[in-house]
Ligand SMILES: Cc1cc2nc3c(=O)[nH]c(=O)nc-3n(C[C@H](O)[C@H](O)[C@H](O)COP(=O)(O)O)c2cc1C
C-alpha cells in the first residue's frame with residue numbers, strides 16, 4: 001500500500017470494465033481530490049476479483065470492505081460516507097441470499113470460503129500495470145531463488161515432486177515436459193506460453209493475464225533457465241486487447257528492472273519475452289497448430305511425434321505450457337513442492353481455476369483445490385441454480401468435453417475422475433444447465449462450433465462433423481429418425497478414431513455424452529416431435545393462457561411482427577402464422593400468461 | 598454480398614509497403630503484417646493482399662489462404678457501428694441466439710455482412726469475458742448486458758441518427 005493509508009481497489013477486468021469501472025475510478029479520484037484526500041487514499045484498478053455476478057466490485061483496504069454492483073453514480077457516496085465519515089454504505093454491501101445477512105468481508109462469503117487462490121493469488125489484489133505492487137507480493141522471488149540456489153536439474157526435480165500437471169486440458173506432467181525439453185540437444189530452444197484460450201465459454205487465462213501478468217513472465221523465465229532457452233513467446237488472441245496491453249507494460253517494466261533481458265539478476269542467465277498474435281482460430285490452441293501459426297502459416301496441426309519438445313517452433317525444441325500452468329509455478333518454488341503436493345488429491349495436485357457460468361447464481365472465476373466436488377462448486381461456491389430452477393447438467397471441457405448430471409454431483413473434480421464420469425477437465429469452462437436447456441440443442445451448439453473451427457486438413461473431422469451437425473439439425477427440426485440416432489453414434493466413433501488432432505478426436509464428445517445421459521430427450525425429439533425445454537423452434541409454440549392473461553398489452557408492444565391481437569383488459573391471442581417465435585412476449589409478460597407448448 | 602473492386606491510392610500502397618518493411622519483409626511475419634494492415638484499413642480486400650504478397654515475396658494464394666483461415670481477418674468492411682453478439686456458451690444458454698436472430702431480422706443481413714448504407718454490420722464472437730452479464734452485445738465500444746430480443750429495437754435506435 002506504500003505511503004497510502006487507505007486503498008480503494010476497483011475491478012479493471014474485461015467483465016467489470018464493460019460496466020464502466022474506468023469512469024467509476026475516475027469519479028472516485030475526483031471526489032478524493034475535491035476533499036484533499038488524494039495523498040492519503042489511492043484508487044487502484046486491479047484484475048478480476050472473480051465474483052463477476054456481483055460486479056463491478058470495489059474493495060476498500062485495509063478494512064477489507066467488499067462492495068458489490070458499484071456504479072459510477074455511487075462514487076461520491078462511497079467517498080463521503082465510507083472514507084470521510086467511516087460509515088459503511090450498507091446498500092452496496094453483499095447480502096447473503098440465504099440468511100439475508102449483510103457480509104462485508106469477502107472471506108466469509110459462501111463464494112470465497114471454499115476457494116484457494118494460487119494461480120489467482122494476485123488477481124484483484126494488485127495493480128497489474130505496476131511492477132512494484134507485484135514485487136511487494138513476492139513476484140520474481142521464485143526466479144531469484146532458482147537462479148541463486150538451484151541447477152536446472154534441481155529445479156526440474158522440484159517441478160516433478162510438486163505433481164503439477166498442465167492446466168491447458170491435457171494434464172501432462174509439467175516437470176516431465178520440462179525434463180524432456182531440457183534433454184533435447186542444446187542450441188536454440190523456445191518457451192511458449194499458450195494464451196489462445198479457445199473454449200468458447202471461458203475466460204480464465206485472460207483474467208490471469210489481465211490481473212497478474214508478472215506471474216506468467218516469471219515462470220516462463222524459470223522454465224527458460226531449466227530447459228536452456230533464452231527466448232519466450234506468448235501466443236495470445238488478438239481479441240484480448242486488454243491482456244495484450246497489460247502484458248506489454250509488464251514486459252517493459254520487467255526489462256527495466258533487469259528481471260528480463262541480459263544477465264538477469266547478475267547470474268549470467270539471459271531471457272526475454274515476445275508476443276505473437278493469434279487471429280481467432282480455435283484449433284491454434286493445439287500446440288502444433290499454434291506453432292504453425294506463430295510461423296505465419298495457416299494454423300494446421302501436424303502429426304505427433306515429433307513433439308514440440310523435440311521439434312517445435314522453427315524446428316527447434318519448444319516447451320509449450322498454458323497460462324494457468326505458468327501462473328501457479330512461482331508459488332511452487334516460493335513455498336515448496338511438498339506444500340503444493342499437499343493440496344489436491346492423489347493424482348491431481350494443487351488447484352484449478354474454472355470460469356463458472358450459465359444458469360448459476362454466482363457467475364464468476366473460481367479456483368478450488370483438486371478433489372473439490374461438483375456439488376460444492378455448484379451449490380456452495382456457485383450459490384445454486386438461478387431463479388430456483390431445477391439443475392439439469394454441468395458441462396465441462398468445452399467443445400471437447402461432456403455433460404455430467406445429478407448422479408455425478410459428488411464426483412471429485414480432478415483429471416481422472418472427470419474422465420471416468422464421462423467428461424473431462426478441459427481448460428476450465430464450467431457451464432451449468434437447468435430444466436430450460438435442451439440437451440440436443442447443446443450438442444448442436446458445440447458441433448456448430450467445431451464445424452466452424454475444424455481446420456479442414458483431415459476428412460473425418462472436416463466432413464464427419466458437418467454430417468453430425470446436419471443430423472442434429474434434422475432432429476431439432478422434428479425430422480429425425482431412430483436410424484439417425486444410431487448414425488450419430490457410429491459416425492462419432494469413426495471421427496474420434498481417425499482424426500489427426502485433438503480437435504477431431506474429441507469433437508463428438510458433446511454428442512456421445514448427451515446420448516448417454518439424455519437419450520430420452522433425443523427420443524422425444526424423434527418420436528413425439530417434442531422439445532420438453534421449449535428450445536427447438538420447430539417443436540414448440542408460444543400460446544397465451546386466456547384465464548391468466550389480464551390484457552395489459554405489454555406483449556403487443558414488444559412483438560416485432562404484430563402477431564398478437566386483443567383488446568385492452570381482454571385476453572390476447574397469438575397468431576401462429578405470423579409469430580416468428582422470438583420469445584420477446586414470453587420474457588415480457590409479468591403474469592406468466594404466455595406458455596411454451 | 599458482391600465484392601466491389603477498389604483501386605488503391607499510391608499513398609495507401611506505400612503504407613502497406615511500409616508495414617511490410619517494419620517486419621523486414623519476412624514471410625514468417627505474415628500474420629503480424631495482416632494485423633497491422635487490417636487495423637489501418639479496417640479490412641483486407643484482395644487488392645491489399647496483392648501488395649502484401651509481392652512485398653513478402655510469396656504467392657497470393659498463400660496470403661489468401663491465411664486471411665480466410667483466421668476469423669479475425671475480414672475481406673468486407675465492417676459497418677460504422679459494428680455489432681458483436683457474444684455466442685459463447687454462457688451467452689448461448691441465456692438466449693443469445695434469439696438476440697442474434699432479431700438483429701439479423703431487423704437489419705436484414707446475415708452474420709459477417711454489412712448493411713447497404715454501411716451503418717451496421719453483425720458479427721458473432723466467442724466469450725468476451727463478461728459471462729456475468731450474459732447475453733452480451735457490443736456495439737462499437739459500448740457493451741450491453743442481459744440483452745433480450747425485445748431490447749434489439751431500442752439498441753438500434755440509439756445509433757440510427759448518429
Ligand atoms: C483443439 C485443441 C485446442 C486446444 N486449446 C488450448 C488452449 O486454448 N489453451 C491451452 O493452453 N491449451 C490448449 N490445448 C492443449 C495444447 O495442445 C497443449 O496441450 C497445452 O497448451 C500444453 O500446456 P499445459 O501442459 O501447460 O496444459 C488445445 C488442444 C487441442 C487439441
Ligand code: SF4
Nearest residue numbers: 455457458461501504
Ligand atoms: S482433426 Fe480437424 S482440426 Fe485436427 S487436423 Fe484434422 S481437420 Fe484439422
Ligand code: SF4
Nearest residue numbers: 559579580582583585
Ligand atoms: S414470440 Fe415474438 S413474434 Fe411470437 S408473438 Fe411473441 S413477441 Fe410476437
Ligand code: FES
Nearest residue numbers: 683685688725727
Ligand atoms: S459467453 Fe458471452 S461473455 Fe462469456
